[in-house]
Amino acid sequence: MTEITVTGAAETKLSADLVEISANVSLRGTSRSTVLEDANAAHARLVDRAKSLVSDGTASEYIAAPVSSSSNSWRNENDEMVIEHHAYVSVRILLTDLNLVGEIAAELTASGADIRVTWGLSPEVRDEQTRDLRGAAVQNARAAAEDYAEALSASSLLMVSLRDIAQGVPIAPRGARMAMAVESAPEVTAGEITVSVQIEATFTAL
Numbered sequence: 001m002t003e004i005t006v007t008g009a010a011e012t013k014l015s016a017d018l019v020e021i022s023a024n025v026s027l028r029g030t031s032r033s034t035v036l037e038d039a040n041a042a043h044a045r046l047v048d049r050a051k052s053l054v055s056d057g058t059a060s061e062y063i064a065a066p067v068s069s070s071s072n073s074w075r076n077e078n079d080e081m082v083i084e085h086h087a088y089v090s091v092r093i094l095l096t097d098l099n100l101v102g103e104i105a106a107e108l109t110a111s112g113a114d115i116r117v118t119w120g121l122s123p124e125v126r127d128e129q130t131r132d133l134r135g136a137a138v139q140n141a142r143a144a145a146e147d148y149a150e151a152l153s154a155s156s157l158l159m160v161s162l163r164d165i166a167q168g169v170p171i172a173p174r175g176a177r178m179a180m181a182v183e184s185a186p187e188v189t190a191g192e193i194t195v196s197v198q199i200e201a202t203f204t205a206l
Helices: 032-055 098-110 123-151
Strands: 002-015 018-029 059-064 068-075 081-095 114-120 157-168 192-205
Touching (some): 002 123, 002 157, 018 032, 032 068, 032 081, 032 098, 081 098, 098 114, 123 157
Antiparallel strands (some): 018 114, 059 081, 068 081, 157 192
16 A cells, blocks of 8 residues: 655636726825815715716725825925825725726826726636636546556555645736826726646555
8 A cells, every 4th residue: 555645736717807996196295284185085086986886886896995194204404394294095996897997097097096906806706716626636636646556556546635735816916007098098908817726635556
């Protein structure tokens, strides 16, 4: 009786079926009240737009972080104290209508936001693909074990243990800032997502 330990792997590449648009606004100035007023106004505009996208079915949800602020101080060349105030706004929108990614990204950019796009898979698609890949990874491991068993002239092979090494859905790289006008919204191709599963299996060869 001989123990054979092998790894099995399977992966597939799919076009993303959802996308997260992150809209960020950074403001700074010497007047704290003015900076916060502008930040709150930007936050309200982004949240209102996000709500409308969810309402019409273009987006499934949005996450709006509270306005954050900070201050820095230093002395200038005249030894005068300078205080600069910062405020940061961040709203993330999960779109389900991928045909509108370019248009919405352009619109938000034109409003003054810095836009980042992250492609992904819906949980339903991810889970379905992962289940299929688990079976394929087991078959891949068994095929490797059978090769070793044949080399050992073993007549039978029995799996005695299996361990999930790694699985996941890597997120496609974030896009660069989209600086374009609303009227010239570009065509956007959905990002490609790799779904993978890797296992370690031990067989007994007799």
